[in-house]
Amino acid sequence: DIQMTQSPSSLSASVGDRVTITCRASETISNYLNWYQQRPGKAPKLLIYAVSSLQSGVPSRFSGSGSGTEFALTISNVQPEDFVTYYCHQSYTTPYTFGHGTRLEIK
Amino acid sequence: QLQLQQSGPGLVKPSETLSLTCNVSGDSISGGRFYWDWIRQTPGKGLEWIGSLTYGGATAYNPSLKGRVTISVDTSTNQFSLKLTSLSATDTAIYYCARLVLWTYQYDSWGQGTLVTVSS
Numbered sequence: 001d002i003q004m005t006q007s008p009s010s011l012s013a014s015v016g017d018r019v020t021i022t023c024r025a026s027e028t029i030s031n032y033l034n035w036y037q038q039r040p041g042k043a044p045k046l047l048i049y050a051v052s053s054l055q056s057g058v059p060s061r062f063s064g065s066g067s068g069t070e071f072a073l074t075i076s077n078v079q080p081e082d083f084v085t086y087y088c089h090q091s092y093t094t095p096y097t098f099g100h101g102t103r104l105e106i107k
Numbered sequence: 108q109l110q111l112q113q114s115g116p117g118l119v120k121p122s123e124t125l126s127l128t129c130n131v132s133g134d135s136i137s138g139g140r141f142y143w144d145w146i147r148q149t150p151g152k153g154l155e156w157i158g159s160l161t162y163g164g165a166t167a168y169n170p171s172l173k174g175r176v177t178i179s180v181d182t183s184t185n186q187f188s189l190k191l192t193s194l195s196a197t198d199t200a201i202y203y204c205a206r207l208v209l210w211t212y213q214y215d216s217w218g219q220g221t222l223v224t225v226s227s
Contacts, residue, residue: 001171008213034213043203043220044154049213085152095169098154 002026005078006099012107013083018076021102022067023088025069032092035064035073038085038101048073078104109133111204111218118224125191125225129204130220137162142207144214145178145189149199155200159207160187187190196226 002044003026023033031051036044046055048064051071061076075082082107088099115127129143136143146159158168160178168176177190191198204218 032212036214043205043217044214045217046213046215049208049215050211053211055213089154089214090175091207094156094159094167095171096156096212098156100153 001003002029002093004088004090004099005098006088006102008102009100010103010105011057011094012105013022013078014107015078015080017078017107019078019104020075021086021088021104022046023066023071023073023099023104025071025092028068029090029092031067032090033064033066033071034089034091035062036089037082038089046085065099075104080106109216111206111216113202113204113218113221115202115221115223117222117227119194120227121195121225123194125194125198125202125223126185126203127189127202127221127223128182129175129188130186131206132185134206136180136187137182140209142209143178143180143187144205144207145176145224146203146205146214148203148220149200152198157189157202196225199223199225 005024033051035048038044052064063074083102085103087101110132112130116219140161148154157203158178173178180187201220205214206216
């Protein structure tokens, strides 16, 4: 299975900050890398697909980058509603796998 | 507007079989642009892909579940279902159904989740 190593596991930031979450795949996954946001008690919500494509309706402060095995999610100008948990997901090959999540906390 | 509505029990006994259903509204499950998947989430293992149902009815499963899983479809009711046999406490999780978009393979819509507890 492809292992997805997400870091950091938690991150403290202030409103207005720019933050970056990284995800490393154990082997190349081309551009089959997606990012989700999850609020407590809710299902994950798609933010970014295919490394850098913004899902419809998602604010433009969210962006994705990377290639091969190294990827990043950047939130510029963090807003109060962004302090939740984020997951990366590889869909290059089954079994699809996810990172263990990054919890964004208010500093 | 696409909606995935899950139904099924929240408590199942060890060694028994879990059956969950995902009712799809706002899209045809037989359309050719999506797969229909099950995913589960635990505090310990995080998000785990269980398996996929293709628009043609073929399936793919996570080998980690060792042949205990079956995903099936009922096109007449636009629903797909999950069966997981020989349950143990390690199968306690929140189970989600989700739509996988072809050919970029992302989950663009999820069910509300069902907390399944395996306990006697």
